Each structure stands twice: as structure tokens, then as C-alpha cells.
Amino acid sequence: MTVYSDLFSDSADWLSHTLNNAAADVAEVRTELPDGTVIVRKALGILELTPAPGRSNPNNEALIVSAGVHGNETAPIEVLNGLVSELLNGDWQLACPLLLILGNPPAMVKGDRFLDANMNRLFHGAHQKPEYQGLPEAARARQIETLCRDFQASHSGQLSHYDLHTAIRPSQREKFALYPFVEGREVPAQQCEFLLEAEVETLLLQHKSGTTFSSFSSSQLGAESFTVELGKVRPFGQNDLSRFTGIRDALRRRFRGQPAPQPAKATFERLTVFEVVQEILNSGPSFVFHVPDDVANFTEYAPGTVLWEDESTTYRVGDEAESIVFPNRDVPVGQRAGLLIRPRHTPGA
Numbered sequence: 410m411t412v413y414s415d416l417f418s419d420s421a422d423w424l425s426h427t428l429n430n431a432a433a434d435v436a437e438v439r440t441e442l443p444d445g446t447v448i449v450r451k452a453l454g455i456l457e458l459t460p461a462p463g464r465s466n467p468n469n470e471a472l473i474v475s476a477g478v479h480g481n482e483t484a485p486i487e488v489l490n491g492l493v494s495e496l497l498n499g500d501w502q503l504a505c506p507l508l509l510i511l512g513n514p515p516a517m518v519k520g521d522r523f524l525d526a527n528m529n530r531l532f533h534g535a536h537q538k539p540e541y542q543g544l545p546e547a548a549r550a551r552q553i554e555t556l557c558r559d560f561q562a563s564h565s566g567q568l569s570h571y572d573l574h575t576a577i578r579p580s581q582r583e584k585f586a587l588y589p590f591v592e593g594r595e596v597p598a599q600q601c602e603f604l605l606e607a608e609v610e611t612l613l614l615q616h617k618s619g620t621t622f623s624s625f626s627s628s629q630l631g632a633e634s635f636t637v638e639l640g641k642v643r644p645f646g647q648n649d650l651s652r653f654t655g656i657r658d659a660l661r662r663r664f665r666g667q668p669a670p671q672p673a674k675a676t677f678e679r680l681t682v683f684e685v686v687q688e689i690l691n692s693g694p695s696f697v698f699h700v701p702d703d704v705a706n707f708t709e710y711a712p713g714t715v716l717w718e719d720e721s722t723t724y725r726v727g728d729e730a731e732s733i734v735f736p737n738r739d740v741p742v743g744q745r746a747g748l749l750i751r752p753r754h755t756p757g758a
């Protein structure tokens with residue numbers, strides 16, 4: 410492989426450069442590939458890629474793809490790094506403007522979800538809250554928001570954002586996506602097809618806007634955004650990347666501007682859609698969470714089951730079964746201890 414020493418100094422690739430320089434100040438640098446594609450390293454772990462002048466963008470789109478917003482969710486980071494290496498190697502050519510982000514390099518180095526604050530709760534302006542001032546994760550969220558705004562402002566065409574994660578718990582549905590809530594919008598069929606192409610067969614519709622990265626990009630930048638859960642958290646080097654070829658190949662196809670494959674079956678036959686009915690919050694000292702620590706995502710609870718309580722509420726599952734996603738009692742007061750979901754109710758059905 411050609412070594413782009415201007416982009417990555419002495420490091421072998423983008424990921425090594427990001428890990429090796431997590432404690433350093435890195436300046437913006439620009440390089441041009443032989444075909445005219447321009448790559449600017451805007452900041453540590455953030456690359457803006459612009460196709461060669463005159464190259465057509467058949468899907469008329471711009472893409473933001475992020476991974477490593479949680480530092481221990483390493484497989485999607487390895488997938489993005491592999492795609493960057495392929496591009497630098499000349500294996501294929503870029504057709505659409507692309508912003509690639511490795512979210513939290515210091516946490517990636519430590520192999521932790523975060524260092525001082527969960528960065529995926531600091532977007533949509535939450536980094537400005539007084540309690541987060543001075544924290545590196547708040548500064549990084551602000552920097553990422555600024556670079557995303559600049560990217561959105563300088564490109565026309567549909568903006569999509571895929572924020573790639575892996576889950577802490579085992580999951581009855583290995584791959585799933587979350588669609589942030591924006592008043593009055595529906596998931597476009599093309600996006601559902603893309604998820605299926607990426608082997609993501611389950612979609613959760615959020616019921617209110619939040620402070621995640623994908624909530625920011627959908628609400629503030631008008632992007633079609635998704636948080637995409639691709640498997641289970643594992644340390645660098647311990648991922649079975651053969652389980653991530655769906656997202657790798659689907660992203661590469663979009664980066665190259667190739668048309669979507671023709672699906673063999675209708676979307677509704679392949680995509681299972683849930684709606685979020687409640688975000689369970691750790692409400693404080695009296696909060697008791699009855700979901701066991703080791704329960705798998707999508708575990709279903711029968712009507713009447715008490716799932717959590719505090720001094721003012723005893724939450725029982727309603728008339729229809731509900732399933733738990735992201736159960737986590739170990740979160741600060743005010744933050745999400747889990748999502749409760751149920752199969753989507755189609756109006757009129």
C-alpha cells in the first residue's frame with residue numbers, strides 16, 4: 410500500500426495515526442490522491458474527502474460516517490479504517506463528499522466507553538451544559554458538531570449520517586438501527602433498503618429528540634441519520650470482521666456512487682420495525698431497576714411486569730408486551746438506563 414506520510418506521519422494507517430496521536434495536537438493537513446480525490450485531515454481522527462473535480466456523484470449525496478463515539482466499540486472503527494486503506498490503495502474511487510469521524514480517540518486508546526462523560530449524550534448542544542464545561546469529551550463533541558455543520562453547508566444533495574456502534578449486552582437481534590425523532594417525518598424507503606443491504610434487519614423509531622450524535626445531525630443538519638448497532642463490544646483485534654461485511658460493502662457501494670442493488674423481497678417483509686415507548690431514566694437514589702444486568706437486548710416482558718420503580722412511580726408493562734434495549738443500571742442520575750420498545754403500530758392497521 411502507498412504510505413501517505415503527510416496524512417498519517419509514521420503510522421501505518423488512519424487508525425494507528427489516531428491512536429498514536431490521541432494525546433497530541435495535530436494540525437490540519439491535505440493530500441491529493443493520484444485520481445484527484447482530495448483528503449483533508451481536519452482534526453485528529455476526522456477526514457474530509459472530496460471526489461476528484463468533474464467526477465459524477467450519481468446518487469447526488471453527501472455522507473457522514475462515524476465510529477468510536479464510544480471508545481470500546483472497536484469493530485466499526487476497524488471497518489472504517491479498512492475502507493480508508495482501500496481508497497488510499499487505489500482499489501476504488503470516491504464519488505461523493507464524505508466526512509469520516511473517529512469520535513473519541515483517548516477513550517479508544519484506553520478501550521473504554523468514555524473517559525469523563527458519555528460523549529453520545531453531549532450532542533445537540535448538550536456539551537454547553539455547565540456540568541460538562543472543561544471536559545475533553547464536551548470539547549470534542551463541540552468540534553465534531555462544528556465540522557459537521559461546515560461539511561453540511563458546503564455540499565448540496567441529500568445528507569445521510571450513519572453513526573456506527575456495537576452493543577454492551579448480547580442481543581436477540583444482532584444488528585439494529587435507531588432512527589432519531591424529528592417531528593413529522595417518516596423513514597425513507599431508500600434508507601430502509603440501505604439498512605437491509607447492510608444486513609441490519611431491525612429498526613427502532615425514537616419517540617423524542619435526544620442528545621445523541623445522530624439526533625443532532627438529523628435535527629440540526631437535516632440529515633437522514635441513524636445510530637447503527639452492528640454486534641457486540643470487543644477490544645481491538647478481537648473482532649470477527651466477517652460479521653461486519655454487510656455494512657462494509659454497503660458503505661463502499663455508497664462511497665463509490667454505485668446504484669443500490671435490486672432487492673429480491675419487499676422491504677416490509679424483511680425489516681422489523683419497533684417504536685420506542687419509554688426511555689427509562691435513572692431518576693435518583695430511589696430508582697430501582699428490575700431488569701437483570703445480563704439480560705439480552707430485545708428480551709420481552711409480559712403485560713403487568715414491574716420493570717422499574719422510584720418514590721413516585723411503579724412502572725408496569727402495559728396491555729401489550731414490551732422489550733428492553735440497552736439495559737444499563739450503571740448510568741449517572743438523569744441518564745438512560747434502557748429503552749422500552751414494542752412492535753410498531755401502523756396507523757389504521
Ligand SMILES: O=C(O)CCC(=O)N[C@@H](CCC(=O)O)C(=O)O
Nearest residue numbers: 529574576577578587621636735
Ligand atoms: O449497549 C448499550 O447499552 C449501548 C450501545 C450504544 O452505545 N448505543 C447508543 C445508542 C444511541 C441512540 O439511542 O441513538 C448509545 O447508548 O449512545
Ligand SMILES: [Zn+2]
Nearest residue numbers: 479482574575
Ligand atoms: Zn455506542
